[in-house]
Amino acid sequence: MNFKESIPYKLIITGAAIGLLLLLIWISLFTGIKDISFASLFSDKEQALFFIISRIPRTLALLFVGAGLSLAGFVFQHLSQNKFVSPTTAGTLEAAKMGILFSIIFIPEVPLMMKMSFAMLFTFLASLLFIGFISKVNIKNTIYIPLVGLMFGNILSAISTFFAYKHGIVQNTQEWMLGDFSSVLQGQYETVFLILPAVVLIYFYADRITIAGLGPSFAKNLGLPYYSIVYMGLFIIALVVSSSVVTVGAIPFIGLIVPNLLSLIYGDNLRRTLPIIAYTGASFLLFCDILSRLLVYPFEVPIGMTVGIIGGILFLVLILRRKK
Amino acid sequence: MVDSQKDYLTFQDIHKHYGEKIVLNAISAEIAHGKITSLIGPNGAGKSTLLAILSRLLKQDGGKVSFFDKNIGSYKGQDLAKKLAILRQSNHLDLKLTVEDLVSFGRFPYSQGRLSSEDKEAVQNAIRFTELESLADAYLDELSGGQRQRAFISMIIAQDTDYILLDEPLNNLDMKHSVHVMKTLRRLVDELGKTVILVIHEINFAAQYSDFIIALKNGEIVQHDKTNQIIQSNVLRDIFEIDFDIIDRNDKLICNYFNL
Numbered sequence: 001m002n003f004k005e006s007i008p009y010k011l012i013i014t015g016a017a018i019g020l021l022l023l024l025i026w027i028s029l030f031t032g033i034k035d036i037s038f039a040s041l042f043s044d045k046e047q048a049l050f051f052i053i054s055r056i057p058r059t060l061a062l063l064f065v066g067a068g069l070s071l072a073g074f075v076f077q078h079l080s081q082n083k084f085v086s087p088t089t090a091g092t093l094e095a096a097k098m099g100i101l102f103s104i105i106f107i108p109e110v111p112l113m114m115k116m117s118f119a120m121l122f123t124f125l126a127s128l129l130f131i132g133f134i135s136k137v138n139i140k141n142t143i144y145i146p147l148v149g150l151m152f153g154n155i156l157s158a159i160s161t162f163f164a165y166k167h168g169i170v171q172n173t174q175e176w177m178l179g180d181f182s183s184v185l186q187g188q189y190e191t192v193f194l195i196l197p198a199v200v201l202i203y204f205y206a207d208r209i210t211i212a213g214l215g216p217s218f219a220k221n222l223g224l225p226y227y228s229i230v231y232m233g234l235f236i237i238a239l240v241v242s243s244s245v246v247t248v249g250a251i252p253f254i255g256l257i258v259p260n261l262l263s264l265i266y267g268d269n270l271r272r273t274l275p276i277i278a279y280t281g282a283s284f285l286l287f288c289d290i291l292s293r294l295l296v297y298p299f300e301v302p303i304g305m306t307v308g309i310i311g312g313i314l315f316l317v318l319i320l321r322r323k324k
Numbered sequence: 325m326v327d328s329q330k331d332y333l334t335f336q337d338i339h340k341h342y343g344e345k346i347v348l349n350a351i352s353a354e355i356a357h358g359k360i361t362s363l364i365g366p367n368g369a370g371k372s373t374l375l376a377i378l379s380r381l382l383k384q385d386g387g388k389v390s391f392f393d394k395n396i397g398s399y400k401g402q403d404l405a406k407k408l409a410i411l412r413q414s415n416h417l418d419l420k421l422t423v424e425d426l427v428s429f430g431r432f433p434y435s436q437g438r439l440s441s442e443d444k445e446a447v448q449n450a451i452r453f454t455e456l457e458s459l460a461d462a463y464l465d466e467l468s469g470g471q472r473q474r475a476f477i478s479m480i481i482a483q484d485t486d487y488i489l490l491d492e493p494l495n496n497l498d499m500k501h502s503v504h505v506m507k508t509l510r511r512l513v514d515e516l517g518k519t520v521i522l523v524i525h526e527i528n529f530a531a532q533y534s535d536f537i538i539a540l541k542n543g544e545i546v547q548h549d550k551t552n553q554i555i556q557s558n559v560l561r562d563i564f565e566i567d568f569d570i571i572d573r574n575d576k577l578i579c580n581y582f583n584l
Binding site: 078206207208210211213214217220221222223224225263264267268269271 | 376379380381400401402403404405406409410411412419420421422425429430432433436437463483
């Protein structure tokens with residue numbers, strides 16, 4: 001047994017990882033235009049209120065969305081048996097936006113939960129359509145599948161724009177394109193907690209999802225109903241993506257980068273990698289958000305941009321190092 | 325207990341077509357219980373299709389597969405998975421799993437993911453059976469084609485079913501491992517009373533290791549008999565349309581067709 005598998009080593013690593021996450025949470029809580037210090041929380045009522053209304057919700061939303069989208073990406077890659085499929089490359093984000101748009105058009109003064117339900121219905125149907133499509137067409141080259149997904153997303157987006165234009169709300173829909181955590185406030189972000197049941201579901205379905213990733217015959221041989229697993233997985237993805245998009249808008253690439261990065265190191269057995277994916281996704285998004293807030297202080301860089309750049313660089317480095 | 329004279333896996337009038345093309349044309353047979361049966365025949369004869377239908381992976385267009393006096397479609401997935409296992413040719417290998425993870429999945433019908441000590445023992449036994457101990461922690465995508473094939477066979481062994489169906493299990497294997505796999509199958513049948521049905525291309529492996537041979541051609545069963553009845557130069561010539569020279573050495577029939 002080598003040192004890397006020994007128990008003290010694992011404890012040290014786990015401890016360091018938790019320490020890092022706590023540090024990131026601390027920085028996230030105390031970074032912003034309004035200068036808040038830990039000591040003043042107890043003396044200054046106004047500061048404490050601001051802290052509770054804005055800072056805590058923002059940090060929680062980042063943790064949930066980061067962990068949720070990373071896991072959803074991983075599940076999506078298993079179900080489609082394609083490493084390049086994620087909510088960004090399968091039209092899922094666009095479907096969520098379409099759902100929100102239609103809820104606004106059909107229901108005046110639409111409540112948040114109703115928006116969420118619409119988004120969820122649309123994302124579920126869109127992912128179902130996408131999975132159905134790629135299982136029907138026999139495309140040998142895996143790289144075509146995300147291309148098909150991107151086209152599918154563009155079609156959905158075009159339809160949305162058409163209806164948004166007719167109702168004069170094109171501006172609003174474009175705002176949803178950019179993920180934004182700066183407007184997360186108490187009372188308007190609680191939909192993000194719906195990610196929690198989704199993660200619990202992933203935990204209970206972890207082995208089944210991994211087996212489904214080995215293909216329909218493989219799952220059927222083990223007596224598992226392949227299509228029920230796929231529907232369950234798509235439901236989970238829809239729940240995570242729609243609650244994220246409704247709350248903070250579209251955060252691209254995280255569901256692609258984080259799972260692929262970790263798969264290279266820790267493999268694809270979901271039961272084993274689930275906590276690592278959730279942890280990395282949450283820390284990564286938190287880190288990107290802090291960077292977004294500090295780079296052009298007191299303004300903010302869109303978080304989608306920081307996620308894309310940092311994640312892309314990390315990914316390239318990892319692939320190049322493995323080639324050697 | 326199970327009566328070894330009776331055959332428990334039978335099929336009647338199985339018909340399958342893809343579009344206009346008829347793949348299986350109303351074929352019927354009984355699979356000998358507790359024996360090795362090889363499915364042989366030229367490419368496109370319908371061997372893999374038949375195997376997929378026998379294992380409920382594929383639905384037939386007509387006819388009936390019966391397993392222990394019940395229609396195979398009427399079994400619950402989980403129950404059937406403890407009685408009959410199938411390994412197909414193409415397995416998705418995009419996933420990065422260790423050999424041990426894969427073999428452990430073979431216990432899923434019993435454990436639903438939570439391995440008992442009995443399950444763990446079955447996994448270790450299966451890994452030992454296929455001589456993969458040293459590779460147990462290796463990722464499948466780092467293995468050679470042959471090692472990977474053995475890992476999948478190991479999983480099927482861990483699944484511990486009475487019936488084992490294999491679609492070209494010797495694909496990618498070198499001679500040593502081909503012989504090892506066939507000997508393993510022979511032991512599963514002789515020592516543990518299992519029934520094995522396999523699609524096989526190399527006629528000599530079928531000749532050496534199987535008890536019965538079913539020969540398919542153009543979607544029909546052209547021969548179904550004991551191995552020694554099939555391994556005859558005139559019979560094989562009819563099936564494969566090339567010449568065969570059958571060499572009888574110590575009661576073992578060897579086919580030479582390589583350069584006649």
